Amino acid sequence: MKVLICISNVPDTTTKIRFNADNTAFDTAGIQWIINPWDELALTRALELKETTGDTIEKITVVAVGLKDAEPTLRKALAIGADDAVRIDAEPKDAFFVAEQLAQVAKDYDIILCGIEASDYNGSAVGGMLSEFLNIPSVSSVSKLNIENGDVKVNREIDGGSETLSTEVPFVAIVQKGIALEPRIPSMRGIMMARKKPLNVLPAVETEALTEFVSYELPPAKSACKIVDTENVKELVDLLHNEAKVI
């Protein structure tokens, strides 16, 4: 089986968010870019499966839609252990646009993994859209992925529990926390090898975005925290009951 992991190139999650002067674009100056955390967990799980299921998985590919500046993030995925990488040469405009771009690569894979959302625009949409473009099954909020005797088993979280499912391949698994415990860190050897692994660049297909981010705003500053004395815990309950009226 061939496994594809769709990767978003996102600002480090500790980034202090700033916008340009007229608040119409995200200010990327000085930003450290990383693999979207859920995509990184998906890659980790794919590598675990490749190592533990004999020769079931023949290849792990990572793909991203992005301009040249997304390549260090793909190289990092190669250093972590992906076999090859594809960059689709376009600015990722919106989920619909990105999913249609990814479809041209994903059609040749058996298991396609996408993170449940990207930590920048929090769209939660690309994986589902991609599966519909390919007209193949999708399972969302996947917290476990296993291959047993060539059959795919997944767990998905539902409101108030979890379900175990089997599915046909090809399919799209939209994964969340739990799929792998800790993301892998590239080793020195991995980083050296990543330089020699193929990173292919494909032209974008002609399509349009259906949505556009037009302006941004930072949330208003929060008023100061009211500190209650340790000796007077009862006062906290009074405040929550009488002032905030939430208990």
Place this chain on the structure above:
Amino acid sequence: MSVLVYTENWDGKFKKLNFEQVSYASEIAKNINTSVVVVSIGNVEETELKKLGDYGAEKVISINEIKLNKLDNQAYTKVISQVAEKEKTTILVFANNYTGKAVAPRVSVKLKAGLVSGVTALPSNYEPFTVRKKVFTGKAFADVVIKSPVKGLTLAQNSFGLIETENKAQIEKFVPELSDEDFRTNVEDVKKITGKVLLNDAEIVVSGGRGMKGPENWGPLEELADVLGAAIACSRPVADEEWRPHEEHVGQTGKIIAPNLYFALGISGAIQHLGGVSSSKYIVAINKDNDAPIFEAADYGIIGDVHKILPELISAVKEMKAAEN
């Protein structure tokens, strides 16, 4: 034209989030002079379906097919899209929960509808159609224009109130066209958490961090949750150390929640944690470190040892509850 809402049900019952969706859709429908149609999939009794009318649903389309008892993303997509086409829908409203996130993107491709997820307010403009959502995991807001004729939204939970209206709901049965080809996933086993308040539904959440010092210290935290009728959560290190199950992890890579009240107990408040809880209406922090960033996000705080404060807090809440009755 219509505004179409997909309302999920839980064992035949709707939740507050469904009524939020319908209230939201009704306000949009008023603005564009059309009506709200709801599609419900599953075995839901007529009295329950009728409740959606209290929030402005004029037509409730009920689809009750055994094959659709378990969520199959492809089959649900086909069914909802059929209803949308039949009802000449121009705006679709989903919930921004697991099912909404699973189905809305597929429907949006099928109907070529631009999709915005996690919308927090009514459209600020209809020409062009502009909605607001949170981005960078709660660190900022963005205004997004949907350019396609058909538009898809998922509504962030607890961000829009309930608006009651005169009930004019008509219930209609619908049998969708489906073939076996449409079902390519198979649910083999279901595990339900029972007897606990669910994190996403909870009005109050009690959450513990590394300052709790170990899984053996969760007793008082659970007791506080119990007396408040709250759900239990934890920070990422706690889930990573396996002190608590990962389903309880709130934060950037865990669950994003928006309760009325959030207790952060022994949580320092790393930026990733705040991303998951900053939509809470009120935050209470208890931490022995007065420099902990959680105090910048909190409305109320106590600087001190959480292990000493918790028992006092529990008895104070009990006293208050007793005085109430």
